[in-house]
Amino acid sequence: MRTTVGIIGAGPAGLLLARLLHNAGIDSVVLESRDRAYVEHRQRAGILEQGTVDVLREAGAGQRMDREGLRHDGIELRYDKKRHRVDFPALTGGRSVMVYAQTEVCKDLIALQLAEGGPLLFEAEALAVEDADTDHPRVRFRHEGRESVLECDYVVGCDGFWGVARGAIPAELTQVFERTYPFGWLGILADVPPSHDELVYARHDRGFALLSMRSPSVSRLYLQVPEGTDAESWGDEEIWDELERRFETDDDWRLERGPITQKSVTPMRSYVHEPMRHGRLFLAGDAAHIVPPTGAKGLNLAVGDVVTFARALTYQKDKGSAELLDAYSETCLRRIWQAERFSYDMTTLLHRAPDATPFEDRLQLARLERIAGSRAADTDLAEAYTGFPLG
């Protein structure tokens, strides 16, 4: 099998890349180890930056998002029973975000790819990337019980944090920057209308809580829990009681309860792999970097990477210059480190570390008061949350 771009992984990064390349007249093959139903139902975050929304629309993948997605013009920070709204358009010259679940983005891109794009093989597991530093990189993969080889001009590893592509970059050329956190998020889906029309990020002495949503009738909520917590160790009423405590206010706001349909725990990690390119192998999305979910940046970073790669390859095709491909890693990493910084700041602003001291508690409250009391600090948060421009 032969193609111009071999794409490993059909998460948002791989699927969007295949679409962007198709629109630019460049052929690709996508290899995905899981089956279609698995990819379409994996629960992930759901906040699209303004720039991500624009890219999906331009790629011809925005119709259902525009019908069903919810435009959000702000978030609420809650601390010490107080409420502060960050007004995105007022602070950023009109920018906002869209609440539209990552699973829905994947469903839309899969349908488009199968209808109009090149091959997308499910249950096709990449085993290794070979000859990455030559003009003819190859992906060895297993599909329908047989081993095959995909011969490519370029390979893009969009295979997430647990994928194989990253391993093809020699260790002596690699630097990894990493931090784990001593807590995770217990996330639930519940059949109840969201208790607030915007997301609520709450800092509480008992730990962080987040109110989000999937639709006008489905809530998504999270609780900070100790690292390694088993989701099943939390009873449904216990979860609602704890959410209620952490979201407490000094006014008459109330948290509505409803049947919990799903429960799971997500670990928290910051991770960056440098460089993101070796020869003709490029890494994109979670394959190269992870952010803790507090800043809602994971999907948006993946989109930035694949837009950068598609532009660079189109430039090579049209102008015969590898200049942008050569700059790929550097271009992506500038934006990635800004998102790493923001996600770290949001995480340490709102979570309570197990060994937190009263001094650190006071500092967190002072940082929150600063955001609520200073237009400059508020603007800084709004700019980062709605997203930095694509490089």
Ligand code: APR
């Ligand atoms: N061969 C083929 N496919 C693979 C392999 C492999 N060896 N290893 C992993 N995959 C597939 C996974 O099954 C998954 O579908 O690669 C895909 C990677 O997708 P994601 O993990 O979703 O990563 P990415 O596309 O970079 O999306 C970025 O944004 O909200 C965040 O972390 C969240 O997934 C999200 C990310």
Ligand code: PHB
């Ligand atoms: C979500 O809706 O799943 C979500 C929203 C905002 C975040 C993280 C997750 O910061």
